[in-house]
Amino acid sequence: DADVTQTPRNRITKTGKRIMLECSQTKGHDRMYWYRQDPGLGLRLIYYSFDVKDINKGEISDGYSVSRQAQAKFSLSLESAIPNQTALYFCATSEGSGRLAGVYEQYFGPGTRLTVT
Amino acid sequence: AQKITQTQPGMFVQEKEAVTLDCTYDTSDPSYGLFWYKQPSSGEMIFLIYQGSYDQQNATEGRYSLNFQKARKSANLVISASQLGDSAMYFCAMRPNAGGTSYGKLTFGQGTILTVHP
Numbered sequence: 001d002a003d004v005t006q007t008p009r010n011r012i013t014k015t016g017k018r019i020m021l022e023c024s025q026t027k028g029h030d031r032m033y034w035y036r037q038d039p040g041l042g043l044r045l046i047y048y049s050f051d052v053k054d055i056n057k058g059e060i061s062d063g064y065s066v067s068r069q070a071q072a073k074f075s076l077s078l079e080s081a082i083p084n085q086t087a088l089y090f091c092a093t094s095e096g097s098g099r100l101a102g103v104y105e106q107y108f109g110p111g112t113r114l115t116v117t
Numbered sequence: 118a119q120k121i122t123q124t125q126p127g128m129f130v131q132e133k134e135a136v137t138l139d140c141t142y143d144t145s146d147p148s149y150g151l152f153w154y155k156q157p158s159s160g161e162m163i164f165l166i167y168q169g170s171y172d173q174q175n176a177t178e179g180r181y182s183l184n185f186q187k188a189r190k191s192a193n194l195v196i197s198a199s200q201l202g203d204s205a206m207y208f209c210a211m212r213p214n215a216g217g218t219s220y221g222k223l224t225f226g227q228g229t230i231l232t233v234h235p
Contacts (some may be wrong), residue, residue, distance in 0.1 A: 033223075042121075042208055042225035043162075058222065089163060105152065106223060108162035 003027045004109035006091050012115045013081050021076045021112050023091030031095070032074040033106065034058075034066060037088040046089075049074055081116040088113050119144045119211050121226035129232050130199045136158040137184070137196040138229045140209030151192040152223065153183065155205040165207075168192060169214065199233045206230050 004025045013019050021033065030051045034045040035058075045058030047066040055068055063085060067075045078085055094105040120143040120195040130136035142151065153165040168176045168183045176183045184193040192211075195202055 013224065040227055042227045043210075045222055048222060080223075085187070091142060092162075105164045107164070108154075111160045111162075113160075 004091060004093055004107055006089075006109040006112050008112060009110065010109055010113045012117065014117055016082050016083055019078045019081055019087055019114070021078075021091075021114070023074045023076070023095045025072050025091075025107075025108060025109075026101075027093055028071070029093040029095050030071065030105075031093060032068065033092040033094075034064075034074070034091045035077045035092065036060065036085075037090065043090065046076065078114075078116075081114075083116045086114060086116045119146070119149075119213070119224040121149060121209050121224055123199075123209055123226035123229050125229045126169065127230045127232065129234060130196075132233055132235050133198055134201075136196060136199055136231065138207050138231065140192045140194065140226060142190050142192060142209075142211050144190075144211060144213065146213035150212050150214050151185070152210040152212070153181070153186060153192075153194045153211060154155045154208045154232070155203075156208065156228070158205070162208075166194070180224055197233075201233050204231060204233045 007022045020075045033048045034046040037043045044060050046064050047058050049055045052068050065077045089112045091109040094106045122141045149170045151168045155165050157164045165180045166176050166181045166183050168185045175185050180197045182195045206228045208228045211225045212223045
């Protein structure tokens with residue numbers, strides 16, 4: 001089984017709808033991240049969490065919210081989806097406890113392809 | 118703030134040949150890490166190699182090596198003996214390794230599409 005899973009894998013929704021993307025991990029990592037990928041722009045960080053009680057905005061958090069329900073679960077919500085939120089969304093995890101930085105690589109989920117019409 | 122630049126939108130290489138993918142970066146952090154990820158057409162992100170800013174030697178992982186030139190702020194990925202399965206998008210990324218508001222966060226470049234010809 002995959003260490004980092006994302007559901008759904010593909011989703012088409014209409015403008016104005018609320019949608020939640022879910023991420024679960026079995027790696028036991030404290031840190032979790034949400035990114036979006038647009039063509040030609042690489043990946044950009046939306047939100048990140050260093051533990052259940054430590055959630056931070058990334059560079060493009062407007063229009064998104066997150067919930068860290070448990071160490072293993074980190075959900076991303078679009079409260080009112082708009083077409084320019086059409087993108088590939090990745091969840092990632094890495095080791096490290098609290099605010100101690102390290103050299104740990106990030107492990108990515110398979111991605112969720114979201115289309116807002 | 119960190120910035121990663123990959124100036125090659127696309128690269129072509131013949132099977133079994135070596136290829137270098139360019140990456141330059143800009144940061145004011147004294148300690149940082151540089152990463153390369155591979156993204157095949159299926160979409161997943163696969164970690165390839167890591168280089169720490171204070172590492173004395175260039176990192177190597179199998180057919181992958183990282184040509185790290187700190188003074189030039191470059192971290193080029195070298196793939197030796199290219200295989201058809203190496204055809205993919207490649208991303209360079211950087212993360213500060215010290216404390217501060219930006220630590221722990223990866224900044225990605227725009228990516229380079231590599232095509233390996235038989």
